[in-house]
Amino acid sequence: MxxxxxxxxxxxxxxxxxxxxxxxxxxxxxxxxxxxxxxxxxxxxxxxxxxxxxxxxxxxxxxxxxxxxxxxxxxxxxxxxxxxxxxxxxxxxxxxxxxxxKETVFEEVAFGLENFGVPVDEIEARVNAVMKLTKIEHLAEKNPFELSGGQQQRAALASIIVLxxxxxxxxxxxxxxxxxxxxxxxxxxxxxxxxxxxxxxxxxxxxxxxxxxxxxxxxxxxxxxxxxxxxxxxxxISLMEHGVQLPQMAILGDKLIQRGLKLDYIPITEQQAKDVIGKLISREA
The missing domain is CATH 3.40.50.300 (P-loop containing nucleotide triphosphate hydrolases)
Incomplete structure (x- = not known):
């Protein structure tokens, strides 16, 4: 890449x-x-x-x-x-x-395309597609300022993705x-x-x-x-000394290793934690 x-x-x-x-x-x-x-x-x-x-x-x-x-x-x-x-x-x-x-979410999402002179038919198609992607089709006629925080954030993402x-x-x-x-x-x-x-x-x-x-x-x-x-x-784990938050599963894995458990690796996601602890249990069974 x-x-x-x-x-x-x-x-x-x-x-x-x-x-x-x-x-x-x-x-x-x-x-x-x-x-x-x-x-x-x-x-x-x-x-x-x-x-x-x-x-x-x-x-x-x-x-x-x-x-x-x-x-x-x-x-x-x-x-x-x-x-x-x-x-x-x-x-x-x-x-x-x-x-x-703009008075509606549809118009708000279309605003950037209008500024760049995109043809009307293309604007409509792209806005409809991105509103479907971001699951805000049902908000198309709503005023953007009447949305919840999560809805506003999805509308903001849509207004960028559409470009x-x-x-x-x-x-x-x-x-x-x-x-x-x-x-x-x-x-x-x-x-x-x-x-x-x-x-x-x-x-x-x-x-x-x-x-x-x-x-x-x-x-x-x-x-x-x-x-x-x-x-x-x-x-x-040393990054925590700089005030950096680490995943809960990584902190758990490090503590288990400190207590003498032989994990294959330190997990960073819940699925990884299930996998690595599951393997440990299987070995010791």
């Missing part, structure tokens, strides 16, 4: 600040993979998303050192329209994503949702993974990262302190 996003010695500071929000960051993101971004609050995760999308420094201003490259080209050399078509961005609070100028971007950046989409809303949103994210989109997800619910991600980046105090395959990163 080819590299679609690359950070080269990136340091970024917001205006009127003395401490960089992101410091000396280097990594490459490959096409079609799902990346989970984790770390304590204030570690630089949202800034990372803003840099990928080009909001920093173009909108937020500030000072950028190094290069953020999309398909080998610095983000500062892209027009806003080009980046908007290439990279979809879903905000933490869906309320901030709603345009406020058919190759890269989707999602910043803590479930932070304000209950378990049912979280599940509905992750069904959509799973569909994006199935469609081989490049997904970059910031999420505090690390058990969901363990379930869906291919690779994980860990940030602390603006620095990338660990990256790699999820199985390697999410079983690194």
């Amino acid at each position: 080819g590299v679609v996003i690359e950070f080269k010695d990136v340091t970024y500071s917001y205006p009127l600040t003395t401490v960089p929000a992101i410091k000396n960051v280097n990594f490459a993101i490959e096409q079609g993979k799902f990346y989970g971004i984790i770390g304590e609050n204030g570690s630089g995760k949202t800034t990372l998303c803003s840099l990928i999308r080009g909001f920093a420094p173009s909108f937020f201003k500030g000072e950028l050192e190094g290069q953020v490259l999309i398909d080998g080209k610095p983000t500062v050399e892209y027009s806003e329209g080009d980046l908007a078509l290439r990279i979809g961005y879903v905000f933490q609070n869906p309320f901030n994503q709603i345009s406020g100028v 058919e971007p190759d890269i989707i950046v999602i910043d803590e989409p479930t932070s304000q949702l209950d378990p049912e809303g979280t599940e509905s949103v992750f069904e959509i994210i799973a569909a994006m993974k199935e469609a081989k989109k490049t997904v970059i997800l910031v999420e505090h619910k690390v058990d969901l990262i363990a379930e869906y991600a291919d690779e994980v980046f860990v940030f602390s105090n603006g620095e990338l302190i660990r990256s790699g395959a999820k199985q390697d990163v999410l079983t690194d």
Whole structure:
């Protein structure tokens, strides 16, 4: 798979600040993979998303050192329209994503396509398809501001997916949702993974990262302190010293090993825990 996003010695500071929000960051993101971004609050995760999308420094201003490259080209050399078509961005609070100028969910989802001059027939077909995918067809005539939090987040995802971007950046989409809303949103994210989109997800619910991600980046105090395959990163118990949450199953597995049980590996998902503990029981039976 080819590299679609690359950070080269990136340091970024917001205006009127003395401490960089992101410091000396280097990594490459490959096409079609799902990346989970984790770390304590204030570690630089949202800034990372803003840099990928080009909001920093173009909108937020500030000072950028190094290069953020999309398909080998610095983000500062892209027009806003080009980046908007290439990279979809879903905000933490869906309320901030709603345009406020459309009266129905259908019109809201279609808004971006209208701005890009897509023919009316194509708009209707694409909006209907994405509303079916995100399970919001029954909300088509509702006012976007009358939806629940989970419904608003699905509508926000639909308004991005309908643009058919190759890269989707999602910043803590479930932070304000209950378990049912979280599940509905992750069904959509799973569909994006199935469609081989490049997904970059910031999420505090690390058990969901363990379930869906291919690779994980860990940030602390603006620095990338660990990256790699999820199985390697999410079983690194030392990360907890940096305030990083790890999957419950990984913590359980580590405690079992400390008590002398010979697990084949440290699990990171519930299914892995069932498998590895089941094998242990079978051996000792």
